[in-house]
Amino acid sequence: MAYRVISVFECYLFLFPGLKDLADFLPASTATIVSYFSAEVTRGVWKPAFMNGTDWPSPAANLSMVEEHIKKIVAATGVDVPRLATGGTTLGRLPLPLAAFVSLTITYKLDKASERFLNLAGPALENLAASCPWPSMAIVAALWTQKVKRWSDFLVFSASRTVFHHNNDAVVQLLRSCFTSILGMSSTSLCCCGGVASLLGHGFGSHCSGGLSPVAPGILYLRIFRCIKDCSILAEDILSLLMLSVKDIAETTVSRHGSDKLKRTKYAMGHGKISLATAMTQVKVAASLGATLVWLSGGTTLVQSLFQEMLPSWFLSAQDLDRGGASGGTVYKLGGHALAYFAVYSGMFAWGIDPTPVSRRRERVMRSHLEFLASALDGKISLGCNMSLWRAYVSGFLGLVVDRAPCLLHEVDLKVLKKLSIGLRQWKEKELAVAILCRGGPEAMGVAAELILDSEW
Numbered sequence: 001m002a003y004r005v006i007s008v009f010e011c012y013l014f015l016f017p018g019l020k021d022l023a024d025f026l027p028a029s030t031a032t033i034v035s036y037f038s039a040e041v042t043r044g045v046w047k048p049a050f051m052n053g054t055d056w057p058s059p060a061a062n063l064s065m066v067e068e069h070i071k072k073i074v075a076a077t078g079v080d081v082p083r084l085a086t087g088g089t090t091l092g093r094l095p096l097p098l099a100a101f102v103s104l105t106i107t108y109k110l111d112k113a114s115e116r117f118l119n120l121a122g123p124a125l126e127n128l129a130a131s132c133p134w135p136s137m138a139i140v141a142a143l144w145t146q147k148v149k150r151w152s153d154f155l156v157f158s159a160s161r162t163v164f165h166h167n168n169d170a171v172v173q174l175l176r177s178c179f180t181s182i183l184g185m186s187s188t189s190l191c192c193c194g195g196v197a198s199l200l201g202h203g204f205g206s207h208c209s210g211g212l213s214p215v216a217p218g219i220l221y222l223r224i225f226r227c228i229k230d231c232s233i234l235a236e237d238i239l240s241l242l243m244l245s246v247k248d249i250a251e252t253t254v255s256r257h258g259s260d261k262l263k264r265t266k267y268a269m270g271h272g273k274i275s276l277a278t279a280m281t282q283v284k285v286a287a288s289l290g291a292t293l294v295w296l297s298g299g300t301t302l303v304q305s306l307f308q309e310m311l312p313s314w315f316l317s318a319q320d321l322d323r324g325g326a327s328g329g330t331v332y333k334l335g336g337h338a339l340a341y342f343a344v345y346s347g348m349f350a351w352g353i354d355p356t357p358v359s360r361r362r363e364r365v366m367r368s369h370l371e372f373l374a375s376a377l378d379g380k381i382s383l384g385c386n387m388s389l390w391r392a393y394v395s396g397f398l399g400l401v402v403d404r405a406p407c408l409l410h411e412v413d414l415k416v417l418k419k420l421s422i423g424l425r426q427w428k429e430k431e432l433a434v435a436i437l438c439r440g441g442p443e444a445m446g447v448a449a450e451l452i453l454d455s456e457w
Helices: 006-024 029-043 060-071 097-105 113-130 138-148 149-159 166-180 195-200 215-227 231-256 267-315 331-353 360-377 387-403 406-411 413-426 430-438 442-453
Strands: 049-050 093-095
Touching: 029 097, 029 113, 049 097, 049 138, 049 231, 060 138, 093 097, 093 138, 093 166, 097 113, 113 138, 113 149, 138 149, 149 331, 166 215, 166 231, 166 267, 195 215, 195 387, 195 406, 215 267, 231 331, 267 331, 267 360, 331 360, 331 387, 360 387, 360 406, 360 413, 387 413, 387 430, 413 430
Parallel strands: none
Antiparallel strands: 049 093
């Protein structure tokens, strides 16, 4: 008697009718079926299944269309989309359990009898395919588009998000596009005007002429940030992109209003002030975006890391932001103010500014950060950053705390406040030095009075 070795695909062909009948007659088993396929994909022990149309269904009919639409959706970000449609079949493969899962789902008809299964299996299939390496979700989208064309836009947009899921460089490029779009420095027509409209655009859809339109970078980031695995590295990238944006702002300001053109006339001085005010406005916008991205990506944990690790490390290391003197040193002053707004906004998003903190973490974090500032002002810590940047940061940060969140100073030890005040007095920042002590509570009033009556004032 001869025996024939059957393939894995044939095993699944025999299994599909049974699974389908089981889900139809025992709906509660649908969750178990979905959970099983998800677990098998997560194990990662199965060989990939080649979607060649012989053993498994082929996505070739729509794969090129999906690729073109994905490229159009992410066009505003400048991210390169890996090729899908090639001469061979090397990219047309899925993890075997995922191939079996998607093959099972496309056997169902779109009717009321199948609605119960698809309502549960559909989101699970999307999340499962999105977590698999590129181009799994694009292949799933191509297969389902062949079955239901009216779902094409949704499926292609879901596939476009997976471009960023396993590619850190693509995520950084997306973040860079967020900064350039909100500042109006993007070369694309969608994001060249600047502001929130360029950052978030007008949503997603194919209502415009020519089918799918490019999606604003902010919308794309809102759809993918939950899938980013290492948020600590992401915060460092956001900080670096913020300072690069400040560098671009400073160079643009100097190039438009160069020192050779600004003579000491009433008109020229006024023109220079307008230029600086415009640059500061852009710096505030960039800082608020950076703080929003940090808070959105990692919450209070990432904000705490920003204050206790990233910012101190940044100040202790040497940073050459004005290589070649292109900005005339303006970049350091603007950079210090940008970091000040960035830090204060991040703290506000994480812990608020209420007199009664919702978390004890705010007190610990702010105390340690202000102790770092006081130790550096007292000369106990050697800084590596530019002193203009450091001075702009300290004055800007403390000024914002005094004006917008004075309750934070109540949580800091009086000795630290006194060190900060003495350091500011040495910089001739007399009003700010007194204001810090005045906002420090009743215990600091005596020290404030002593400083005011000091003969050196």
